[in-house]
Amino acid sequence: MxxxxxxxxxxxxxxxxxxxxxxxxxxxxxxxxxxxxxxxxxxxxxxxxxxxxxxxxxxxxxxxxxxxxxxxxxxxxxxxxxxxxxxxxxxxxxxxxxxxSVSYASELDDELELxxxxxxxxxxxxxxxxxxxxxxxxxxxxxxxxxxxxxxxxxxxxxxxxxxxxxxxxxxxxxxxxxxxxxxxxxxxxxxxxxxxxxxxxxxxxxxxxxxxxxxxxxxxxxxxxxxDGLCSVFIDEGADVTKAVRVAIDSKIDYPAACNASETLILHESVVHTVWPPVAKALLEANVKLLCDPPSLDALKALSPRPSNLETLHLNLTLSVIVLPSLQSAIQFINSHSSHHTDSIVTESDAAASTFCRGVDSAGTFVNASTRFADGFRYGFGTEVGVSTGKIHxxxxxxxxGLVTYKYMMRSKAPSGHIVGEFGTSKKQYKHTPIKATSVPFLQ
Structure with a gap:
C-alpha cells in the first residue's frame, strides 16, 4: 500500500x-x-x-x-x-x-449541570x-x-x-x-x-x-x-486441598495450552512438596504434561520422569515449569518479577492467604482456587473481547x-442568560458542587 x-x-x-x-x-x-x-x-x-x-x-x-x-x-x-x-x-x-452512561454528575451552580x-x-x-x-x-x-x-x-x-x-x-x-x-x-x-x-x-x-x-x-x-505474552502461574499454598490443587493445575495447563491464559509455571509452597505435589505431578504426567522441575520438586517425585526446570519460558504447549518456594510472600515476589502480569491463581484454604495473594500479585487477574483459563472476555460475560491488556492505563x-469507550464532559446552563466564569470567585458566587443522581444526560434524551 x-x-x-x-x-x-x-x-x-x-x-x-x-x-x-x-x-x-x-x-x-x-x-x-x-x-x-x-x-x-x-x-x-x-x-x-x-x-x-x-x-x-x-x-x-x-x-x-x-x-x-x-x-x-x-x-x-x-x-x-x-x-x-x-x-x-x-x-x-x-x-x-x-x-x-453517566459516571459523574454535579450541579456547579443553580441551573448549571456537569x-x-x-x-x-x-x-x-x-x-x-x-x-x-x-x-x-x-x-x-x-x-x-x-x-x-x-x-x-x-x-x-x-x-x-x-x-x-x-x-x-x-x-x-x-x-x-x-x-x-x-x-x-x-x-x-x-x-x-x-x-x-x-x-x-x-x-x-x-x-x-x-x-x-x-x-x-x-x-x-x-x-x-x-x-x-501470557506467562501465567498457579501457586499451591501450604495446606492446599489436594483435589482443588489437581483440578486447578490440570485445567490451567491442558484445557487449551496454546492460549495466553494457560499456566506456564507451577509454584509450590515448600510444605506441600511431599504431600500435595506428588498427586498433582502424577495427574499432570498422566495428562501428557512435560514437567520442567527445579531440584526440590524433582527430588520429591523419585520414580516419576520430569526434567530440570526452565523458568520464565512461554511454552504454549504441554510443558510446565515447576519451582518450590519457602513462603507465600516469596511466591508473590517471584510472580511479580517473572510473570507477564496477565493472570495468576492461588490454591489455598486460607482466606488470609487468598487476600494477601490477590492484593499482592500485580497482575490483571488474581484468582483463588480457580483455573487461570477463566481469564477470558466471554467467560467474564463481556460477550467476547478485543484482547487482554496487561497494562494499567485505561x-x-x-x-x-x-474498555472501548472513554468519556467526555458535558455541561449545560439552563439560566436565562447562560453562565460565565467571571461571576464566580472571592466576594462573588461560590460553586455548589452538589452531586446529581443521574444515569443519563437529560438533554441527550
Whole structure:
C-alpha cells in the first residue's frame, strides 16, 4: 500500500466514525444481526478458504517456518469455534450500550449541570496473529461501542480474514452504518504506514507475541493497548486441598495450552512438596504434561520422569515449569518479577492467604482456587473481547465493551442568560458542587 492509500484508509475510518455518531444505538444492534446472517450465508465459502489457509500453514510447519501452536489457532472449523464466533455476535448485541452512561454528575451552580458521559474512543487499529475469528469478535465490539476499526490479521489467515471482512461489509451494507466502518488490510507495510497516522487513528491494539507488541509500542505515537505474552502461574499454598490443587493445575495447563491464559509455571509452597505435589505431578504426567522441575520438586517425585526446570519460558504447549518456594510472600515476589502480569491463581484454604495473594500479585487477574483459563472476555460475560491488556492505563485484563469507550464532559446552563466564569470567585458566587443522581444526560434524551 502506498502512503496515499494508507492515508485514505485511515481518513475514511475517521470520517465513518464522525458520520456515525448520530446513528441510534439500536441501528448498531441491527448491524450485528445483519453481520451474523451474512456470515452464516457465506459459511461454506469461508470454511473452504480456511481449509486452504490451513493447508498452506501445514507446509510452513513442515518446513519449520511456523509453530504447531500457530497452526492450531488458525482452524476456524475446529470443534464449536464457528458457532461460538456467531454466538459471540449475539452476546455482544444483547449487552447494554456502553455509550451515553453517566459516571459523574454535579450541579456547579443553580441551573448549571456537569456530566461525565461515556463515549467511543474513535478509530481502532487492531493487529492480531493467526486466529481469524478475531476479525468478527473485534468488529462486533467496535460496532456495538460506536468505534470504527481497521483490522490486520496474520498473513497465514489472509484467505479466511478476507472473506470474513467481505461478509461483514455485506451485512453493514443493509444498515445505516457507513460502509467503511470496518476495514481490513493485509500486509506489514500497510501497518507501518498506518502507525504514522496519529491524526486519524486513536488507539492501536496488538494481539500477539511480545515482540509484536513491543515493536508496535516503539514504532508509533498512537496510544497502544498492550497485550503481550501470557506467562501465567498457579501457586499451591501450604495446606492446599489436594483435589482443588489437581483440578486447578490440570485445567490451567491442558484445557487449551496454546492460549495466553494457560499456566506456564507451577509454584509450590515448600510444605506441600511431599504431600500435595506428588498427586498433582502424577495427574499432570498422566495428562501428557512435560514437567520442567527445579531440584526440590524433582527430588520429591523419585520414580516419576520430569526434567530440570526452565523458568520464565512461554511454552504454549504441554510443558510446565515447576519451582518450590519457602513462603507465600516469596511466591508473590517471584510472580511479580517473572510473570507477564496477565493472570495468576492461588490454591489455598486460607482466606488470609487468598487476600494477601490477590492484593499482592500485580497482575490483571488474581484468582483463588480457580483455573487461570477463566481469564477470558466471554467467560467474564463481556460477550467476547478485543484482547487482554496487561497494562494499567485505561483498560486492564480482558477488554470488552467497557474498555472501548472513554468519556467526555458535558455541561449545560439552563439560566436565562447562560453562565460565565467571571461571576464566580472571592466576594462573588461560590460553586455548589452538589452531586446529581443521574444515569443519563437529560438533554441527550
Amino acid at each position: 502506498s502512503e496515499f492509500n494508507a492515508h485514505d484508509i485511515a481518513k475514511a475510518a475517521k470520517t465513518a466514525f464522525q458520520d456515525s455518531q448520530l446513528i441510534p444505538s439500536s441501528e448498531r444492534v441491527n448491524a450485528l444481526h445483519e453481520i451474523r446472517k451474512s456470515l452464516e450465508a457465506n459459511k461454506a465459502e469461508i470454511i473452504k478458504a480456511n481449509a486452504e489457509d490451513l493447508k498452506a500453514a501445514e507446509i510452513e510447519v513442515g518446513a519449520g517456518k511456523m509453530s504447531e501452536t500457530l497452526l492450531k489457532r488458525l482452524d476456524l472449523n475446529k470443534g464449536d469455534k464457528w458457532d461460538s464466533m456467531l454466538q459471540g455476535i449475539l452476546d455482544v448485541a444483547a449487552l447494554p450500550d456502553p455509550t451515553g 456530566y461525565r458521559v461515556a463515549c467511543p474512543i474513535g478509530v481502532l487499529l487492531v493487529i492480531f496473529e493467526a486466529r481469524p475469528e478475531v476479525v468478527v469478535n473485534i468488529a462486533s465490539l467496535a460496532i456495538k461501542s460506536g468505534n470504527t476499526a481497521i483490522l490486520k490479521g496474520g498473513k497465514e489467515s489472509n484467505r479466511t480474514t478476507t472473506l470474513l471482512s467481505k461478509a461483514i461489509s455485506a451485512g453493514l451494507a443493509k444498515t445505516a452504518i457507513p460502509a467503511l466502518y470496518i476495514q481490513a488490510i493485509q500486509t506489514r507495510a500497510e501497518v507501518s504506514s498506518l502507525l504514522e497516522l496519529d491524526q486519524y487513528i486513536d488507539l492501536v491494539i496488538p494481539r500477539g507475541g511480545n515482540s509484536l507488541v513491543k515493536n508496535i509500542q516503539n514504532g508509533t505515537r498512537i496510544p497502544v493497548m498492550g497485550h503481550a 483498560a486492564r485484563g480482558p477488554v470488552g465493551l467497557d
